[in-house]
Amino acid sequence: MFPRLIIDREKLYHNACLIKNLCGKHGIEVVAVTKGYCALKGVIDVIVSAGIEKLADSRMLNIKRMRYYGIKNHIMLIRIPMLSEISDVVRYVDSVLVSEMVVLKAISEECLRQKKEIDAFIMVDVGDLREGLMPKDVSGFINEAKDLKGVNIAGIATNVGCIGGIMPDKNNIALLIEAADRAESILGRRLSVISGGSTCTLKLIDDDEMPERVNQLRIGEAILFGINDVCGRDIPGTYKDVFTLEAEVVEVKRKPSKPLGEVGFDAFGEVPHFEDRGIRKRAILALGRQDVIIDSIKPRYAGMTIVGASSDHLILDVEDYEGTIEVGDVIPFDVTYGGLLSASTSPYVEKVIR
Numbered sequence: 001m002f003p004r005l006i007i008d009r010e011k012l013y014h015n016a017c018l019i020k021n022l023c024g025k026h027g028i029e030v031v032a033v034t035k036g037y038c039a040l041k042g043v044i045d046v047i048v049s050a051g052i053e054k055l056a057d058s059r060m061l062n063i064k065r066m067r068y069y070g071i072k073n074h075i076m077l078i079r080i081p082m083l084s085e086i087s088d089v090v091r092y093v094d095s096v097l098v099s100e101m102v103v104l105k106a107i108s109e110e111c112l113r114q115k116k117e118i119d120a121f122i123m124v125d126v127g128d129l130r131e132g133l134m135p136k137d138v139s140g141f142i143n144e145a146k147d148l149k150g151v152n153i154a155g156i157a158t159n160v161g162c163i164g165g166i167m168p169d170k171n172n173i174a175l176l177i178e179a180a181d182r183a184e185s186i187l188g189r190r191l192s193v194i195s196g197g198s199t200c201t202l203k204l205i206d207d208d209e210m211p212e213r214v215n216q217l218r219i220g221e222a223i224l225f226g227i228n229d230v231c232g233r234d235i236p237g238t239y240k241d242v243f244t245l246e247a248e249v250v251e252v253k254r255k256p257s258k259p260l261g262e263v264g265f266d267a268f269g270e271v272p273h274f275e276d277r278g279i280r281k282r283a284i285l286a287l288g289r290q291d292v293i294i295d296s297i298k299p300r301y302a303g304m305t306i307v308g309a310s311s312d313h314l315i316l317d318v319e320d321y322e323g324t325i326e327v328g329d330v331i332p333f334d335v336t337y338g339g340l341l342s343a344s345t346s347p348y349v350e351k352v353i354r
């Protein structure tokens with residue numbers, strides 16, 4: 001069935017081993033983040049077989065599906081939880097990121113109700129300004145949290161490179177370590193985990209600035225794409241083409257490049273603009289915005305460019321493509337992280353691991 005997302009098992013395995021070893025050399029445990037591929041079981045199996053044991057996802061629906069498929073590994077919930085999902089959190093999750101006292105208390109109460117204990121990581125915002133306590137508020141929070149039952153304050157965590165696009169550096173990571181120090185002096189014990197961030201925090205290894213106390217990273221992109229998009233860095237030795245999106249050609253014709261007639265709005269309410277490049281050879285593919293974010297895919301072959309797409313049709317200019325192209329041909333695309341996320345989420349895209 002097309003469109004389909006092809007996942008290369010061997011390349012994925014190679015990347016997972018390489019990232020695990022890279023972090024391992026610095027005493028850092030890798031938690032594999034599964035949200036980019038909606039926690040697809042086949043992908044998780046490959047990553048776990050590379051020796052990465054802990055998993056993390058942002059969605060309870062994905063986590064429940066993992067449990068349903070029999071995955072027994074440690075699972076972390078990496079989106080700070082909704083109050084309305086706390087009973088599922090306690091039931092299915094082993095560790096959770098928390099930034100609100102009302103949520104931590106609800107988790108504690110639910111743990112007592114279910115007679116379970118789960119680990120909580122206190123989120124500290126070191127400047128990206130998404131979730132987390134401002135560093136000055138950590139002491140007060142820990143003071144209030146320290147006597148809660150059921151929930152174990154296992155560590156401190158942060159996230160950078162998401163909303164604010166702030167990159168990790170030795171200054172902001174120092175804020176995290178200081179927060180951990182303060183938390184430890186209040187708790188009177190050492191925290192077992194300092195979770196230093198996501199793929200972009202690998203930059204600190206690269207720059208030889210990773211503090212010794214950071215002993216965990218939550219990593220999706222580096223394993224899946226071999227790059228660090230936030231910092232625009234390549235991770236040497238990794239494959240960049242683990243994923244391929246394939247779509248089928250349903251029409252090939254030579255047509256003018258500028259639409260004929262009066263211009264109104266396109267299917268998505270925008271006024272389209274097309275340059276007049278004369279008569280061009282165009283292929284229509286059975287692929288559209290209901291399958292993938294079109295801006296996050298790129299034809300793998302030279303001489304092909306995306307002209308536009310509606311919900312179900314993608315127009316590809318193939319005038320400069322050197323091969324032949326016919327109805328029924330299958331065209332491969334590279335996908336970015338956003339492309340993977342959207343294609344994985346679409347029920348119209350078949351997923352194939354091979």
Ligand SMILES: *Cc1c(COP(=O)(O)O)cnc(C)c1O
Pocket residue numbers: 033035058078079159197198199200218219220221222
């Ligand atoms: C998505 C996410 C990650 C993983 O990010 P990558 O860039 O894929 O490595 C880690 N932590 C949190 C809180 C996230 O939301």
